[in-house]
Amino acid sequence: MSNSTAPTGWGVWTWPNLVTAVRLAGIPLFCYLLLATEYYWQAAVVLAVGGGTDWVDGQLARRLNQVSKLGRLLDPFVDRLYILTALLALTYIGLLPWLFTIAVLLREATLVTMVIVLRWHGFAPPEVHFLGKCATSVVFMSFPVLVIAGLVDSAEAWAAPVGWALAWWGLGLYWLAAFVYLRQAAGLIRSKHARAHVAA
Template identity: 55%
Template sequence: MSRRPVRAGHPRGSGGIAVAADRVLTLPNLISFVRLLGVPLFLYLFLVVKADVAAIVVLAVGGTTDWVDGWAARRLGQVSRLGELLDPFADRLYILATLLAFTARAVVPWQFTAALLARELLLLGSLAVLRRHGYGPPPVHYVGKTATFLLLAAFPILLLAASVPAVATAASAIGWGLAWWGLVLYWVAGVMYVIQAGRLVRVTRARSGGAAA
């Protein structure tokens, strides 16, 4: 990750794909915005009207379309700085909103939610340190994307287990298998980000010390 002002864009993404740093109205960004709208819709269906089947559909669509915005951005050459921020933000919002809602209705235990929230606090601390040293957010690692995929796949299955007794045993086993693996990988990715941030900070301090000398 290169050092840069937080607001600064970069002209090319990985693989030489042109980055539309200042573009907002792109198809990938539109997909991300639609995914974001799915969060309050899910919360309304799940917590207010308790339409669990509809809530399962919203979660399933939100989870399965996780990769669509990134794929469209690369395919259409519409990678943008806004899109790079929106994609992980939408993922985190889905995960956090779903977990808090699930905890409120006892679909998942509070300990699971607390473990995931602790990881988010760790990442926020790392981002604050990077920002103070002039770095933007680190690039999304494939371990983190895998963890996100597992968690987003687990949630509708866990809700299915809680809502449909006929499939509760099988759905619960599959859902919790995905959820625990997702949580473990989520923490692994978080530790990797912290290590990366620590290395960048040490390099910055070493350069500053050398310049002062």
């Protein structure tokens, strides 16, 4: 939940956190439907709704003035968990190639390393920008479409090209956004070194 207003407390019992908790409950439901049943359309719907409503809790927090520390931590965690769960589940059943999965995981590892380095230098992580949000949305939108393409025979003709177009285009945007974040991080670190050099 991105908001310029600093949260005033943990605020566990809020409507935005309830929405986030419901979204979190959709992850095991998606896995069950996909891996243990043949309700593939339902699995795709749960995945699309759970991941595609990531903006709802943020909007509620701002409109109801219920921004909380827990929400700031839980919301991005659930977003990332949806992506990683869908990525690994679809790879496990053969709907995604390992090349695609490794590329996404490597990008995530790169950004985690960047955040650690920034923290070590005394900086907060860069603000999420539009390109990053757009890239994440496109990558995620491909997952429910690929579920339908790979497991619902009657939908393969239209779902496969749409799903793969979203997946590969999204992956490109995903890495482009990562390079923007890395450039921002490098600029912050260079500016710190430059100030230290001037002070010396």
